Amino acid sequence: MRIQSFALACAVTAVSMVSVYAQDAAKPAAEAAKPKKPAAPAMTPKQKASYGIGMNVGRSIKQQGLGADDLDVNAVARGIFDALAGKEPALSQGELSAAFTELQRMIEAKKTAAAAKNAEGGKKFLAANAKKPGVKTTKTGLQYEIIRSGSGATPTKSDTVTTHYKGQLINGDIFDGSYRGKGPTPADEPISFPVGGVIAGWTEALQMMKVGDKWRLFIPSELAYGERGAGADIGPGATLIFEIELIAIK
Numbered sequence: 001m002r003i004q005s006f007a008l009a010c011a012v013t014a015v016s017m018v019s020v021y022a023q024d025a026a027k028p029a030a031e032a033a034k035p036k037k038p039a040a041p042a043m044t045p046k047q048k049a050s051y052g053i054g055m056n057v058g059r060s061i062k063q064q065g066l067g068a069d070d071l072d073v074n075a076v077a078r079g080i081f082d083a084l085a086g087k088e089p090a091l092s093q094g095e096l097s098a099a100f101t102e103l104q105r106m107i108e109a110k111k112t113a114a115a116a117k118n119a120e121g122g123k124k125f126l127a128a129n130a131k132k133p134g135v136k137t138t139k140t141g142l143q144y145e146i147i148r149s150g151s152g153a154t155p156t157k158s159d160t161v162t163t164h165y166k167g168q169l170i171n172g173d174i175f176d177g178s179y180r181g182k183g184p185t186p187a188d189e190p191i192s193f194p195v196g197g198v199i200a201g202w203t204e205a206l207q208m209m210k211v212g213d214k215w216r217l218f219i220p221s222e223l224a225y226g227e228r229g230a231g232a233d234i235g236p237g238a239t240l241i242f243e244i245e246l247i248a249i250k
Contacts, residue, residue, distance in 0.1 A: 009112070076103045118239070122238065126141070148214040152212050200223040201217060209246045218241055
């Protein structure tokens with residue numbers, strides 16, 4: 001991430017975090033035991049719009065690897081206030097550049113540690129999962145379980161397919177899908193994509209499936225998003241689980 005990205009992260013994080021977290025974080029633990037105060041007055045349209053902008057920007061920053069623990073909320077708030085007030089920066093450009101470089105180093109170290117932890121957990125999970133009845137393992141390390149068998153054609157890498165799917169982490173957290181319940185409903189729209197345009201684990205599995213098949217895939221990190229992860233929900237080195245139903249070949 002470039003230095004400018006960290007500058008933007010520091011500036012806009014305060015918008016989404018200061019009003020929500022700063023006051024609560026400053027309260028002593030004993031404060032939590034006191035009777036609850038009356039509900040705060042409803043926000044004005046201006047405040048609601050400002051909050052919405054802050055939430056959207058905050059989510060975007062989080063996807064880049066920055067979190068509340070990586071920043072000093074009070075310092076971020078001061079930086080925003082000084083900028084809006086037209087004040088001279090409290091730090092020189094050299095000091096800021098050095099600070100952003102150090103922040104980037106810390107973020108990379110954090111990601112490396114998370115990747116190692118996730119990879120180790122994934123290996124243990126896959127080793128145990130491989131011993132379960134009905135689970136098959138390919139040469140690449142992809143594991144799959146056939147939930148329902150179809151009798152249609154099998155797609156090639158150059159085909160585009162239509163599917164229903166749901167993805168989750170090995171801890172059970174759902175991060176994506178064409179439906180949210182136990183199964184798709186008539187209101188849920190299936191997703192179409194090129195077989196060769198998705199993660200390697202999907203590309204491999206789809207070329208073994210037939211239209212009508214429904215499989216459960218257990219995809220090691222190296223066949224998914226690797227050490228880079230994907231967004232805020234899929235961490236670096238994460239092993240993924242998908243239920244995928246092959247509906248059609250376009």
